């Protein structure tokens with residue numbers, strides 16, 4: 001009747017894999033080159049590799065021929081940045097995820113925010129973020145750590161513990177399995193209006209260690225944690241509720257660092273599992289500790305997270321009136337710098353922190 005947790009792979013009578021065991025997920029999907037949704041082998045069926053950054057984003061922001069910088073420093077055209085996917089799953093993802101999400105995230109920020117009053121809409125955007133995070137990390141299995149092959153042939157994926165992605169995979173393929181997500185499976189997800197003067201219209205950063213992702217589509221910023229059962233958002237609720245104006249690109253990245261550190265600070269983590277009832281109905285559940293307990297805020301850890309989250313943006317921001325990137329980097333890494341709040345802890349609108357030349 002029921003399949004507790006992900007101990008073994010479950011394939012239904014139509015041959016659809018409703019659940020991958022952690023081991024099969026790692027062997028077949030992460031390392032075996034199977035379709036990342038259904039698990040089919042490229043020798044069995046037609047493949048039509050899935051764009052990692054969705055086609056509608058590439059179209060909307062004219063990115064097809066632009067280059068994305070991969071973690072090892074290599075550049076690749078967005079249009080060719082894809083992950084192994086069969087033609088039929090690619091079509092399913094388009095119809096059930098990408099098309100509706102592209103509509104949900106179109107228009108002014110206020111219009112998008114109003115649509116997010118619907119729990120179903122938020123859930124779909126959350127699934128979309130899980131998909132994006134998963135695709136980026138599956139691709140890393142093939143991305144060299146060193147651009148210069150003489151320095152070694154390791155791939156970024158060698159550094160990952162793939163089992164950590166197992167839960168994200170289960171959520172990302174819910175549109176294929178028809179899985180219901182029970183409460184707390186959708187973790188922290190926060191929508192905010194971003195006005196990043198001088199920045200790109202599409203922005204993506206992920207803090208892998210903390211399963212945290214920040215994506216900006218035009219002025220719509222979304223920060224989410226993929227395995228925290230809402231803890232990061234709830235621990236920062238006082239700060240989030242004070243945001244009453246559009247924020248800058250740097251402030252948006254700061255939110256990502258805040259969410260990542262909060263997730264890393266959870267002392268008793270939520271756990272997840274999948275139930276399959278009568279070989280048909282798939283349900284993903286979360287087990288959440290009765291009380292949320294967090295480690296004390298560690299300023300140095302926050303500084304390191306913020307420095308990582310800001311990335312190249314460090315070159316175009318000012319701290320204490322200085323735009324010297326070395327100085328900015330050092331101050332950010334100290335954990336003492338905040339863009340989102342002033343010295344009294346009050347929210348600072350984005351317009352107050354844009355660099356003068358922007």
Ligand SMILES: [Zn+2]
Pocket residue numbers: 035036037038039040085086087088089090
């Ligand atoms: Zn497939």
